[in-house]
Each structure stands twice: as C-alpha cells, then as structure tokens.
Amino acid sequence: MRGTHGWAEVSRERKREIIDAIVANTPTTGPVHAELDLTDRCNVACYFCNQQDLRTKEQIPIQKTTELIDELAATGLRSVRLSGGGDPLFHREINDVMAHLAKRGIVVDNLTTNGVALNHDIAGYLVNNKAREVIFSLNAVDAADYARMMKVKPALFDKVITAIKTLVEVRGDSIYPSIVLQFLLDRSNITRILEMYDLGSSLGVDRIAMNAVLEIPRERIDRELLLRPEDADLTEPYVEQVLRKDAEAGLLQIDFAVYGWNKMMDRVRARAGTVSTNMYPTAPSFRDRNDGCFFAWYTAAVTGNGDIRPCCLLLNPDVPPLGNVHEKSMSEHWRGPAFQKMRDEMREVLLRGGKVEYDPKRFTILKEVCVKPGLCWLKNMYFRVDEEFYAELDAKLEKVRKKEVRWLGTPKQIKRRADIYLYDHPKVKDLVSGDRLRRTYDWLRDSTRPLRVALKRHLHINLTDAA
Numbered sequence: 001m002r003g004t005h006g007w008a009e010v011s012r013e014r015k016r017e018i019i020d021a022i023v024a025n026t027p028t029t030g031p032v033h034a035e036l037d038l039t040d041r042c043n044v045a046c047y048f049c050n051q052q053d054l055r056t057k058e059q060i061p062i063q064k065t066t067e068l069i070d071e072l073a074a075t076g077l078r079s080v081r082l083s084g085g086g087d088p089l090f091h092r093e094i095n096d097v098m099a100h101l102a103k104r105g106i107v108v109d110n111l112t113t114n115g116v117a118l119n120h121d122i123a124g125y126l127v128n129n130k131a132r133e134v135i136f137s138l139n140a141v142d143a144a145d146y147a148r149m150m151k152v153k154p155a156l157f158d159k160v161i162t163a164i165k166t167l168v169e170v171r172g173d174s175i176y177p178s179i180v181l182q183f184l185l186d187r188s189n190i191t192r193i194l195e196m197y198d199l200g201s202s203l204g205v206d207r208i209a210m211n212a213v214l215e216i217p218r219e220r221i222d223r224e225l226l227l228r229p230e231d232a233d234l235t236e237p238y239v240e241q242v243l244r245k246d247a248e249a250g251l252l253q254i255d256f257a258v259y260g261w262n263k264m265m266d267r268v269r270a271r272a273g274t275v276s277t278n279m280y281p282t283a284p285s286f287r288d289r290n291d292g293c294f295f296a297w298y299t300a301a302v303t304g305n306g307d308i309r310p311c312c313l314l315l316n317p318d319v320p321p322l323g324n325v326h327e328k329s330m331s332e333h334w335r336g337p338a339f340q341k342m343r344d345e346m347r348e349v350l351l352r353g354g355k356v357e358y359d360p361k362r363f364t365i366l367k368e369v370c371v372k373p374g375l376c377w378l379k380n381m382y383f384r385v386d387e388e389f390y391a392e393l394d395a396k397l398e399k400v401r402k403k404e405v406r407w408l409g410t411p412k413q414i415k416r417r418a419d420i421y422l423y424d425h426p427k428v429k430d431l432v433s434g435d436r437l438r439r440t441y442d443w444l445r446d447s448t449r450p451l452r453v454a455l456k457r458h459l460h461i462n463l464t465d466a467a
C-alpha cells in the first residue's frame with residue numbers, strides 16, 4: 001500500500017464536508033491530514049537540502065506534541081506525514097510520538113527519512129501499525145558519493161543500507177509499509193543510474209525513485225551540479241539502459257523536473273518499448289476547471305519551531321507562516337484569519353476554474369505555484385483518481401459558479417467573469433490593460449454607480465453591491 005497524502009483514510013462524509021465547506025466558504029472541522037515536521041534537527045547535512053534556510057535547532061517538545069496530536073485527533077485528523085525540516089527519526093522522543101499516534105488511531109501515511117536512525121524498534125512500530133509508506137532518502141549509490149552529497153562520514157552509508165534491510169526483513173510478507181528508495185540525481189552521479197537501480201532491486205524495495213536535485217530557495221546550490229536541459233542528450237543512453245532493465249519488474253519511478261527532459265524520456269520510452277508509467281491516474285469525472293488546490297480545507301504542515309504552513313512545498317523562508325502552534329490552539333488557527341484568507345484565495349481560483357492571473361497584490365498567501373495551472377504537482381496528484389469526489393465537487397461548484405461568476409451581477413461577480421474572459425482572450429487583455437481603457441472603465445463604473453444603486457433600491461435589479 002502506498003502513501004496517498006492521507007486520502008485513502010478520508011471517509012465519504014469527510015469528503016462531502018470538504019466540498020460543502022468549499023461551496024459555503026467556511027472552515028471544515030479541522031485538518032483530516034497533517035504533515036508533522038516535528039524536528040528541525042538533522043544528523044546529516046545534504047548540500048541540496050531544501051530546508052537549510054528554515055532549519056533551527058528546535059523540535060516541538062513531547063508534551064506539546066502529544067497535546068497537538070490529541071487536539072487534531074479530536075477534530076478528525078486521520079493521518080500524518082512525518083518528514084522534516086530535519087529528520088523525523090532524529091526527534092529525541094520519536095518512539096513516544098509514534099506510540100501516541102497509534103494510541104489515537106492516526107495512520108502514518110508516509111515517513112520520509114534519511115534512514116540513519118531507523119532501528120529494529122521503529123521498523124517494528126511501522127509494520128505493526130500499518131504505516132502506509134516509508135521513503136528512504138538514500139540519494140547516493142555508494143559510501144563515497146554519500147559523503148559527497150550528505151557531507152558526512154562515508155560509513156553512514158552502510159548504516160542506512162542496514163536500516164533498509166532491517167525494515168524489509170521485519171516487514172516480511174506484510175504489505176505495510178510500502179518501501180521506497182530515493183536517489184537524487186545531479187551532474188556528478190547521473191551516469192550511475194544503472195548502479196542505483198541494481199542496488200535498489202537487490203535490497204528488495206517496492207519502488208526505486210530517481211529524482212533530480214532541484215534548485216532551492218535562495219539558490220544555494222552550486223550551479224555546476226544542477227542538471228541542465230542540454231544534459232538530456234548525454235544522459236539518454238543511461239536512461240535507456242535502466243528503462244530496459246526495469247521493463248519487467250516495473251520498480252522504477254523516474255522523474256526529471258528539468259526543462260526539456262520530457263521529450264528525451266518520450267523518445268527513450270518509445271525505443272525501449274516501455275510506456276510511461278502513469279503512477280497517478282485521473283478519474284473520468286475530473287475536470288481541469290476543478291484542478292485548484294483545496295488544502296486549506298484538508299491539511300496543514302507544522303514545523304519544528306511550531307510554525308504552521310500550507311504544505312511541504314511552501315516550507316520556504318520567503319513564505320511567511322500562517323501562525324504558530326505555541327501561540328494558540330490549532331483549532332483557533334484553523335478558524336482564524338490566515339487560514340480563512342487562504343481559503344478565500346483558493347476558492348477564487350476554483351470559482352474561476354483556474355483562469356486567473358497570479359498577482360501578489362491579490363494573493364497574499366498563495367504563491368504563483370498555487371495559482372498558475374500546471375506548476376504544483378502535489379495539490380491533487382493523489383486525489384484526482386477519486387471519481388465520486390470529483391463528480392460531486394464539479395456538480396456543486398458549477399452551481400456556485402452560475403451564481404457567483406456572471407456578467408449581470410455585483411461588481412465582484414462581473415469581475416470574476418471578466419477575468420475569465422480576459423484570460424481566454426489575451427489580445428483583448430493587452431488592449432484593456434492599456435491605461436486609457438482602464439481609466440475609461442473606472443470612469444464608467446463611478447459615473448453609473450448612482451444609477452445602479454437606484455435600480456437596486458427601487459426596482460430590485462441587482463447590478464451592484466453598492467447600496
């Protein structure tokens with residue numbers, strides 16, 4: 001069984017609650033899923049770590065952690081992802097945290113760890129409590145490369161290999177947890193992907209994930225190490241070898257978020273006769289207009305210093321937190337102004353069917369990645385297969401769109417409709433964005449205001465919200 005960002009644990013009623021709360025623009029009872037990055041402490045120092053600028057030496061004390069878990073469980077939390085700003089297993093009381101999660105019946109949907117601290121006890125917990133997925137971020141293929149990438153003594157590599165073997169052994173015939181081995185590819189190790197594959201398959205894991213090292217906030221990574229579009233041709237023979245080798249076993253999940261590499265992958269797949277393994281299928285009821293994020297009704301992430309953030313992709317030093325669990329209860333945050341603002345912004349994107357330009361003045365919580373279509377892979381990758389959910393969401397959202405997005409209505413309703421029109425007609429948009437037209441529009445709006453108010457008051461013709 002694989003991790004699903006908690007979606008597999010969400011009941012039909014909770015899904016309906018989410019849809020109805022989107023429609024009504026109200027909060028749900030509480031997050032159904034949470035990412036708990038309980039510690040910022042780490043036992044290695046990866047050169048590429050995307051958390052290095054957020055990292056403190058803090059962790060949420062165990063007393064506070066258990067209170068938080070109790071509170072979240074009481075408002076309907078069903079599952080967690082344990083990951084980090086540091087390493088989740090480097091939390092000083094990780095055994096107590098896990099025991100408390102189990103006591104409250106909360107499923108570990110995913111544990112993402114460098115694996116250094118995974119011992120027999122933790123392996124036993126993960127198997128006995130049916131954790132859904134464990135990702136080992138091994139990243140490197142041998143001890144020397146491990147030392148280069150993680151900036152630690154080479155001997156730690158063998159420790160992680162032992163940890164992986166321990167979990168595979170303790171799991172035995174159980175299907176829980178699914179074990180994923182992750183390698184990170186840069187310009188120094190890209191030619192070694194066949195060795196990586198062989199290591200993964202010899203360890204008996206369920207999936208071998210190969211991802212590119214990506215640029216991090218504040219651009220700290222040596223540019224010489226990052227894969228470039230023009231490296232695709234050089235890499236092609238190695239990718240072909242590994243795809244051919246995996247043709248039968250189907251263990252490989254290879255994904256290059258590097259511009260221009262998709263074409264190379266398509267070419268190689270065609271030659272090797274392997275199809276792109278679409279790991280995340282889409283339900284027939286899924287419509288692009290409903291592609292927007294609904295995390296503000298579903299989940300939240302808490303980091304080692306107690307900060308609350310929308311998701312792991314916005315664990316970024318340049319994105320302000322939504323609050324802090326040490327300030328007030330999670331429920332107060334969930335119902336408070338920052339989460340409500342995030343809901344307002346997400347709802348706008350949903351109402352406009354994604355046809356909205358990102359403007360930092362309009363979106364104060366969401367970032368471009370959340371608004372511009374096709375940039376965020378996380379927001380519904382695991383959910384879009386859910387036929388029933390997307391059918392219901394679509395039916396209910398379409399009704400709301402008819403009411404709240406229209407040419408004849410309040411300025412807000414008209415603005416939404418006009419935004420969609422301009423999005424669909426970029427040439428008109430260029431014209432309208434000219435200063436003169438904008439001034440004409442403002443003049444028209446101001447000068448017709450008394451008339452619109454009068455129509456509303458006396459004839460109940462609602463062309464304005466200015467009463």
Ligand SMILES: C[S@@+](CC[C@H](N)C(=O)[O-])C[C@H]1O[C@@H](n2cnc3c(N)ncnc32)[C@H](O)[C@@H]1O
Pocket residue numbers: 042048049050051083084085086087088112113114135136137139182184211212213214215216
């Ligand atoms: C920040 S780590 C936290 C959990 C744990 N310490 C670990 O390394 O698995 C979460 C995941 O992000 C990946 N990651 C970190 N920085 C990255 C980068 N610059 N590019 C791609 N993946 C990255 C790590 O390899 C890891 O799988």
Ligand code: SF4
Pocket residue numbers: 042043044045046048049050051084085086087113114137
């Ligand atoms: S193990 Fe994870 S948290 Fe630690 S430095 Fe590496 S990527 Fe960052």
Ligand code: SF4
Pocket residue numbers: 293294295310311312313314367369370371376377378379
């Ligand atoms: S759209 Fe993506 S980055 Fe933005 S909040 Fe949702 S999951 Fe996070």
